[in-house]
Amino acid sequence: MADVVEAPEPAARAPRLRGLARARGLLGTVPFFAYVAIFLVVPTLVVVIGAFAGDGGFTMANVTALGDQYILAAFGRSILLSAVTAAIGAVLGALLAYALVTARPGGLLRRVVTAASGVLAQFGGVTLAFAFLATIGLSGFVTVFLRDHLSIDIYSGGVWLFELPGLALVYTYFQIPLMVIVFLPALDGIRPQWREATESLGGTTWQYWTRVAGPLLAPAFLGSTLLLFANSFSAYATAAALVSQGNPIIPLQIRTALTSEVVLGQQNLGKAMALGMVVVVAVVMSLYALLQRRTARWLG
Template sequence: MTTAPTPVPTTPAATSPGGGAGASATATTTSPTTTAPGPRRRPLARLGGASWLAAVPLLLFFLIGFGLPAVAIVIGAFTTSSDAESGAGQFTFDNLTASVQGGYQTAMLSSLKLSALTALLATVLGLPLAQAVVTSRRGWLRQAVLTASGVLANFGGLPLAFAFVATLGNAGEITKLLHLTDHGWSLYSFTGLTVVYLYFLVPLMVLTITPALDGLRTQWREAAQNNRATTVQYWLHVALPILLPSLLGGFVLLFGSAFAAYATAAAMVGATVPLVSRSIADALSGNVLVGQGNLALALSLNMIFVAVLVMAVYLPLQRRSARWLS
């Protein structure tokens, strides 16, 4: 009678590393440390930040179109004109000194006054118009107003001057229909030029302030209503303080746009209203004095200085409004 051999139990240590039981036991007792895979690098990041190469054409265009003329203006403003009688090309402060005296000073102050007044009026008129567009329940009305504003904001120059001369000039249709001349109206004056500038500044203000009005949250109005605040109180204590940076930024933007405008005023009022842009054209063409070419560059440098101040005020206001309305 034979007896069957007694089977010997196997332990994890006795099994081979490649065996199923031993492998599973080992896997349960020891858990290897695993690391999460890192984020995959983008192709442009592996190139060492080569994405800036896409901006090279824009930088070259800016350098050629704006940088070189700016350098030429700065150099010419501090040197004597090449068509002067003697001492051409010499360093001088006479151009800058003359650009802030006499008639040139009057032209600069008139341009600043016209720009500030039209920008203020356009801000006051554009805000309620933009608010009416934002709160309108008709989507087609919003799109129509914003599209028309985009067109009118860029409508200027000779076509705009002709349109106003044909309608509000001395022999214009509306002037004759309403007998505006008998009431002292004149398109070719400071007041008339102000009305013309508002034609493209008000639509520009609508485009500028509409995103800020969209950023006003409904919860803020509801919270004011829950605290029994009237509509006037809501605007005075909630909406306007929040919109103030955007409003000031829009005002500065409109000021710069009106300050740089030239073709409309030159075609409509000529020398009737003194403007610095018109003074630059007269100095370049020699209509007043011969040999004043670099004086025109000094006047242009003054305008660049004003534009730099405008941008220095506009950019911080824009960042602050974006922080509130984001």
């Protein structure tokens, strides 16, 4: 009579099944890590290594050159532009997001606005610059209408659209919908019962917002503002298409350093400026991650 082979116990099969599930899970992350390595890790390493590379090998000349007045001025204008557009976009976007929260959940208004915000937040580059030029440019239809029919010249004080004020206006266009997208989940996390509890205890609307909802939403609001700052600080295509002369912000300064004639011994100055941008964005995003972690404690 042949021996009967007993099936392995479920307890013995469990570790093997968990190992297979873990292996399949790791295999599924391969495309993600490959994408991160190719488009984030490798370019960052190229920038970091190039910032300290010279004709004779390692050098600090490129990093030291970041102290030049014109580079510091470009960084200052970029930080100012990013801070202003982040603040304006955060306030207006938060108000719009709050209006959506007060609307009927799942209603047509909310679906349309959130869908439009998702599209407009990614609307930039040459397309966005052309849209503003066709609208409020020197020969834009709004400019021509105001000048011919209302005798209003929006450029009486200068061609501001191609300078920092114009960049601020254009950047705010995509900062507001981005704020709606990133801040809306935090507003959705506010429980109606918290307001009812405040009112039942005799609290006013001002006390509810300053002592309950405000402190809870503050980390999410500040974190979203930092995200808007990083988004504006790293934007390039829109400014490159809109500003044809001069380098008012650091991304355009890097473009000039990489595409035009350079000073002998400063061939990698553009990479050093890019390293400065990486440091600024890394600091901002680290603060954003800390604030998001605090927000997740009550949002979840």
